[in-house]
Amino acid sequence: MELGILENVELREIWKHEALDFTKWLAKKENIALLSKEIGIDIEVINTEMSVGRYNVDIYAKDSNNKKIIIENQLENTNHDHLGKVIVYSAGLDADIAIWVVKDVNEEHKQAVEWLNENSFEKINIFLIKIELWKIGNSRIAPKFQIICQPNNWYNISIGSSDYKICLIYNISVDSLKCQLEVSNKDIFKKLEQYRNEIDMEISNLEWNYLEERKTDKIILNYDNKVSNDIDNAYAWLLNSANKFKDVFLKNIHK
Numbered sequence: 001m002e003l004g005i006l007e008n009v010e011l012r013e014i015w016k017h018e019a020l021d022f023t024k025w026l027a028k029k030e031n032i033a034l035l036s037k038e039i040g041i042d043i044e045v046i047n048t049e050m051s052v053g054r055y056n057v058d059i060y061a062k063d064s065n066n067k068k069i070i071i072e073n074q075l076e077n078t079n080h081d082h083l084g085k086v087i088v089y090s091a092g093l094d095a096d097i098a099i100w101v102v103k104d105v106n107e108e109h110k111q112a113v114e115w116l117n118e119n120s121f122e123k124i125n126i127f128l129i130k131i132e133l134w135k136i137g138n139s140r141i142a143p144k145f146q147i148i149c150q151p152n153n154w155y156n157i158s159i160g161s162s163d164y165k166i167c168l169i170y171n172i173s174v175d176s177l178k179c180q181l182e183v184s185n186k187d188i189f190k191k192l193e194q195y196r197n198e199i200d201m202e203i204s205n206l207e208w209n210y211l212e213e214r215k216t217d218k219i220i221l222n223y224d225n226k227v228s229n230d231i232d233n234a235y236a237w238l239l240n241s242a243n244k245f246k247d248v249f250l251k252n253i254h255k
Contacts (some may be wrong), residue, residue, distance in 0.1 A: 004136035011103055011133060013076045014141060018075050022121075023048055023058045026101070028071065032061075036215045038145040039127055040156055040182045041097065043069060043215075052092040055085060060093065064214055067096035071085050074102045078109035078128075087116075090124050099127045105148050113149040125151035159246050163188055164253070166245050168238055170227065177223035177234055179241035181249050182216050188253060189217045195252045202248045221245075 015021035025031055027045045036043045042064040050060040057072035070089045074082045082100065090098045100113070106127060113128045114142055128149035135141045150156070151172035163185035168177050183189040189210060192199065200206055206222040229233040 004139075007135050007137075009135055009141050011131070014133060015075060016064075017055075018073050019049060019058065022075055023073055026071070027059055033215045034143060035099070035101070035129070035145055037162070037184045038129070039099070039147060039150070040165065040216060041069075043071075050093075052089050055088065056166035057085075057089040057093065063097065064211070068093055069097045069099065070095045071099045071101060074100070076102070077104045078102050078106045080109075080197075083109055083112060086126065090126075095124060097125050097127070099129060101129045101131055101145075103131065105130060110149055114152075117149065117151045121190075125154060127151070152161075157242060159250060164249070166242055168242060175226045175228050177227050177238060178220055179223075179238060179245060180218050180220040181245055182218050184216045187218070191255075192249065193253055194218070195255070199248055199252060203244055 011022075015025065026035065027048050029045075032043050032045055043061050044063070045059055045061045047060045048058065048236075049056045055072050058073045059069075061069040061071065063069060070086070070093055072082060072086050073168060074087060078100070080100075080225070086098050086100050087100070089095065110128065113126050116124075117126055126149065127147065130146045130148050132144045133141050134144060147156075155168045157168070159164040159166060164181060164183045167180050167182050169180070170176070183192070191223055193210070196208065205221065205224075207218075207222070208221065209218045211217065223234060223237055225234070
């Protein structure tokens with residue numbers, strides 16, 4: 001069998017202009033869904049090139065819980081100017097989540113985003129995302145998003161498929177913890193629902209959140225105590241829940 005060779009495509013060959021080409025492309029429902037799938041957040045675009053003081057944020061959006069999202073696009077390597085815009089737009093629009101989509105990442109900006117996620121006492125969560133374009137021979141060009149940095153209180157666990165993953169989330173503002181399965185394939189979620197009674201017997205107090213129009217559906221387990229009351233117990237609960245989710249849900253997905 002003859003195999004093809006993956007070829008990287010320069011972003012500017014496809015999108016000449018950030019605002020006129022790339023932002024308009026990303027804001028389309030089928031394309032923002034690709035970014036949603038990578039970071040595990042349902043993103044609904046509200047506006048593009050929205051005014052924030054003297055500047056315009058590329059994309060203003062919200063998630064399924066009405067949390068405010070700003071997206072800053074950069075078809076070049078990260079720089080100080082765009083990092084500053086991410087902070088300004090987040091503050092100006094009181095955003096809960098900031099997503100910085102870039103061609104490539106300079107180490108000092110990666111460290112800056114990590115520092116902001118670790119030391120910020122505000123509610124903002126920053127994702128630094130790299131975008132690439134790939135093709136094989138004369139095939140259609142395909143985009144690929146990759147998480148470079150994500151909030152420290154946000155951890156994704158891959159369990160064998162891009163259609164589902166386990167997400168561990170700590171909400172600083174209310175000192176709460178949750179473990180959730182995020183499913184971006186409707187057929188798989190509906191299959192799990194067929195075994196809901198069996199799953200609920202193995203993992204009690206699950207919340208099943210399904211919406212036909214939503215890109216990602218979730219099955220959630222909440223920690224029933226404040227994390228700060230007993231950090232060791234909270235950590236043990238998180239580890240046990242993640243392992244239990246992996247065992248139970250994979251078993252039922254593969255039936």
